[in-house]
Amino acid sequence: MSKLIIQIPCLNEEGTLAVTLADLPRQVAGFDAVEWLVIDDGSTDRTVEVARENGVDHVVSLPHNQGLAKAFMTGIETALKLGADVIVNTDADNQYDASCIPDLVRPILEKKAQIVIGARPISEIEHFSPVKKFLQKLGSFVVKLASGTTVPDAPSGFRAIHRDAAIQLNVFNRYTYTLETIIQAGRRNIPITSVPIRVNGDLRPSRLVKSIPSYVRRSLITVVRIFIVYSPLRFFSVCAAIVAAPGLIMVVRFLFHYWMGEGSGNIQSLVLSSALLALAGILAMSGVISELVAVNRQLLEEIRIRQLQQEHGGRARIRSFALENKETKVKKDSVGGAI
Numbered sequence: 579m580s581k582l583i584i585q586i587p588c589l590n591e592e593g594t595l596a597v598t599l600a601d602l603p604r605q606v607a608g609f610d611a612v613e614w615l616v617i618d619d620g621s622t623d624r625t626v627e628v629a630r631e632n633g634v635d636h637v638v639s640l641p642h643n644q645g646l647a648k649a650f651m652t653g654i655e656t657a658l659k660l661g662a663d664v665i666v667n668t669d670a671d672n673q674y675d676a677s678c679i680p681d682l683v684r685p686i687l688e689k690k691a692q693i694v695i696g697a698r699p700i701s702e703i704e705h706f707s708p709v710k711k712f713l714q715k716l717g718s719f720v721v722k723l724a725s726g727t728t729v730p731d732a733p734s735g736f737r738a739i740h741r742d743a744a745i746q747l748n749v750f751n752r753y754t755y756t757l758e759t760i761i762q763a764g765r766r767n768i769p770i771t772s773v774p775i776r777v778n779g780d781l782r783p784s785r786l787v788k789s790i791p792s793y794v795r796r797s798l799i800t801v802v803r804i805f806i807v808y809s810p811l812r813f814f815s816v817c818a819a820i821v822a823a824p825g826l827i828m829v830v831r832f833l834f835h836y837w838m839g840e841g842s843g844n845i846q847s848l849v850l851s852s853a854l855l856a857l858a859g860i861l862a863m864s865g866v867i868s869e870l871v872a873v874n875r876q877l878l879e880e881i882r883i884r885q886l887q888q889e890h891g892g893r894a895r896i897r898s899f900a901l902e903n904k905e906t907k908v909k910k911d912s913v914g915g916a917i
Contacts, residue, residue, distance in 0.1 A: 582609040582683065583636075583662040587617045587649035591670035592624040598668070599632040601676040608687040609664070615657055619649040636660060647755040654744050658886070665739045674698075674736040675776035682738045685771050692743035693763050695729050696736035696775035703777060720801045721757050724808050725764025729772050732760050736775055743768045745886045748879060750807060751800060761808050810872055814865025818858040825854030 584602055588595060599614065606612050613635040618626050620643035629637055638656050640649065650667065657665045664686055668674050674696060685691040700706060700714050714733050721732040733756045739747070746766055749755045763770045805813040828851035835847075 580609045580663045581611045581613065581661055582606055582664050582666065583613050583615050583657040583660060584666045584668060584679070585615040585617060585650075585653035585657055586668055586670050587619055587646055587653060588621060588625050588629075588670045589619045589643060589646075589649075590621045590623045590625060592621075592628050594671045595625060595628045596632050598670050598672040598676075599629070599634065601672065602668075603676065603679055606680055606683060608683065613660070613662075615653060615660070617649045617653040617656070619643050619645070645752045647749045647752050647758075650755040651747070651749050654739070654747060658741060658744060662744075663741055665741070665744055667735060667737050667739070669735050672778050673780075675778055678736075678773075678775040679738075681773050682736065682775065685773065686738055686740050691769040691771040692740040693759075693768055693770040694738040695731060695760070695770070695772040696734050697729075697731040697772045698734055698736075698775060698777050700731060717757055717801070720804060721760050721764075724804055725761040727760055727764040727770055729760055729770065731772065732757050734775075746879075746883050748882065751803060754800065757800060757804060761804060765808065806868065807872070810868030811865045814861050814868060818861035818865065821854055821861060822858035825851040825858060827851075828854070 586595070586598065591598075595616075602614060604612055614633070615636040615638070616625075616629040616634045618629075618637060618639040620640050626637055626639065636656065638652055640652065653667065654665060664683055666679055666682060668676065678696060682694050682696055685694050700711055703711075706714070714731070718730060718732040722728060733754075735756055743763065746768060747759050747762055749758050751758050760770065762768075802813075828847040832845075832847045832851065
């Protein structure tokens with residue numbers, strides 16, 4: 579029996595969740611069962627009640643708001659426990675057209691990929707500002723460099739993930755999961771592709787884009803963090819080269835003037851170049867050390883993957899908790915954390 583679980587991370591989505599759920603399918607070709615999972619990321623409104631009223635099968639409540647990336651990973655881990663063969667992630671604001679879900683999972687059913695990203699027509703989305711459109715494309719470009727993949731819309735949260743790929747994902751970034759999961763897929767040689775999708779009208783302002791300056795700052799921090807975590811040697815080597823270049827130029831300048839008999843008047847160039855070259859050396863050594871740390875992190879990730887494979891890799895299914903019979907369980911998890 580093959581199972582598809584559609585997960586929706588939520589934070590105070592009582593106004594849009596019902597609209598999103600109304601469009602979700604209960605049957606998808608290639609699956610015997612389709613279930614809905616809501617991850618309540620510390621909502622203070624009626625999000626959980628709306629989920630129950632609209633027939634959601636499973637609800638996981640985090641004790642307080644922990645961010646989109648944490649909610650996403652909580653959903654992935656819960657879906658694996660519930661025996662999902664494929665997990666579809668979508669947003670609670672109904673941004674993505676749910677009728678595209680069969681297209682999204684088709685490459686997985688055809689065994690052409692294990693992760694499928696829904697590529698939005700970014701240039702045609704009217705409520706995206708020019709700055710946001712640019713940063714969306716910048717994010718995709720950075721991911722392409724860091725992962726070796728060719729996903730045209732890396733920031734898209736509309737994606738399908740096979741259970742074998744889901745076991746291997748682990749997000750470090752607390753802000754968003756979209757870019758990092760693609761980079762991990764590329765570095766682990768997980769087959770990944772994208773399909774064009776449609777989007778719906780804007781129901782509410784984006785929670786991730788509180789203001790353009792904030793979004794720019796967070797995006798740049800995310801880009802830098804990606805390179806530091808996943809390509810530390812390259813990142814610090816480039817920084818070292820940038821710092822060393824003017825230092826070398828100043829050394830050449832000093833030597834030229836020294837050769838011309840004017841070295842005594844250009845000692846300051848030698849002092850500054852020495853400081854720049856010393857800083858470049860420190861950056862280069864930081865790259866080496868960071869690379870060793872990255873290798874250690876990869877070993878720890880491999881251990882985690884093997885543990886999850888032993889726990890969820892078999893065909894044994896964990897008993898699903900029916901929504902109408904799990905009210906007590908949800909309350910308990912709301913206090914103690916995610917299941």
